[in-house]
Amino acid sequence: MQEKIYWLINDIKNRKEINYERQEVFQIKELPSIQELENFMIYGKIQNFTLAANQANITQSAFSFQMKKLEEILGVSLILRSNRGSQLTHEGELFYKRISEILPQLVETIYEFQQKNGEKSVELKIGVLTSLGDILMNRHVTYFQKNENILITVYSMEKDELIRSLNNGKIDIASTFLSDGEVLGNLEKLLFSMDKIVYYAPNIKVTGKKVTLNTMLKFPLAKYPPDNFMNKMLDKYFDAAGKKPVVAAQLPSPYAIFNYCKENVAGALITERFINKLGVSMGEGYFDIDPSYYMEAFLLYKKENPKYGAIKLFNNYLIKLNQNDD
Missing domain, CATH: 1.10.10.10 (Winged helix-like DNA-binding domain superfamily/Winged helix DNA-binding domain)
Structure with a gap:
């Protein structure tokens, strides 16, 4: 060379x-x-x-x-x-x-x-959509440092910042949801999870294991701010009913929304992966929703990235991990 x-x-x-x-x-x-x-x-x-x-x-x-x-x-x-x-x-x-x-x-x-040769860890900089929750990366960080000599640095970002950071080389991989038919230019995308959206409302009495859209509309909803990408994605769910929920609070992260619902009579739409990671199980404050709603989670990256070997290793690991979890 x-x-x-x-x-x-x-x-x-x-x-x-x-x-x-x-x-x-x-x-x-x-x-x-x-x-x-x-x-x-x-x-x-x-x-x-x-x-x-x-x-x-x-x-x-x-x-x-x-x-x-x-x-x-x-x-x-x-x-x-x-x-x-x-x-x-x-x-x-x-x-x-x-x-x-x-x-x-x-x-x-x-x-x-x-x-x-173990001389130096390859650093992978991974940006995670804020609403996905960076807590989900914890076990990946531990696994790669112990088994693959790869140092993972995790950043929490909003959607537009993730795309910009990938394009300018500040991060190597982005974990995010995408809008339907979104054009990514020179970025590669890999579907790694179908995230189920659930209803979290520990202070609202709900009978059964599912909550209908009409029932949700009867109670205040903790949401993301209006210009937040996740808020726009979740609003599509309520568009089917032609109604908007009463807004209890507009908060910047899933952690803030989760804690708000724990302390107030309000519900929220959150990914099941995130809420399980916080130690909450079905029936302990969160419920399936009817109709159901899934969002596609992608890994975005550049093939021409010189760290492509490490990126491919991480991507394959995450795919297998999510298949086993299913």
Whole structure:
């Protein structure tokens, strides 16, 4: 892989195609860092210093310094700068095309060998839809640290932030619900769970094991805020009746909604997976609903992510785990 980098740099310096059988490997005193190359790839996609620096999560001056250093190492101008903005030069376009083919393989190989040799844990940054509850990730964190040498960092986010964070590389995987027919662009999606929605109302007397939609409409409902993605998804359930429930409270997380219902005479629609994780069983304050309502839970990720091997391992694990739970 390192030899490929040498060939690439020699190619850029000479601005011509390489004859791999005759050309000797070009030796240089210094190679660009992985970080510099990754940030150049970010710029290559966006071609805007401010946006690229923001996506790289560094200051614009630090980002610009890295690009200048990369140009000095290569000995060519990669980015044309002017008062009107910036763009890739001809050499920059060529370098971007070649490095896009090589760098993901190089980084993935590094991650793979670090993981195999136990030198370093591969960090997977996982964003979880706030309304799904990040508590569900606890056993996954423990399992992967003990068995696969993968460090999992969990973030709780709203839907739009999850998508943005995946696209700018701040997280590697997102666990979320999706709207019907939602277009994801360059993101891959994997269905891993059909989440059953249940009615949680420990202070409301309910006969039987199921609660009808009309019965729910008789009592105040704890909900998410109006602009919350989960609120919009759950509102679809009541749209079938052509009525809206009386709002008891609008709260930002499933934990807040759960605690509110424990302390007040109000109900809430919550995923069964989440409420079971809190130690509540059927008949202990939550009930099935009639008609039933299921929401599809997906894992979102990018195939070109250099951590793809670890992502695939995590995805397969979660699929099998949910199949066993069923």
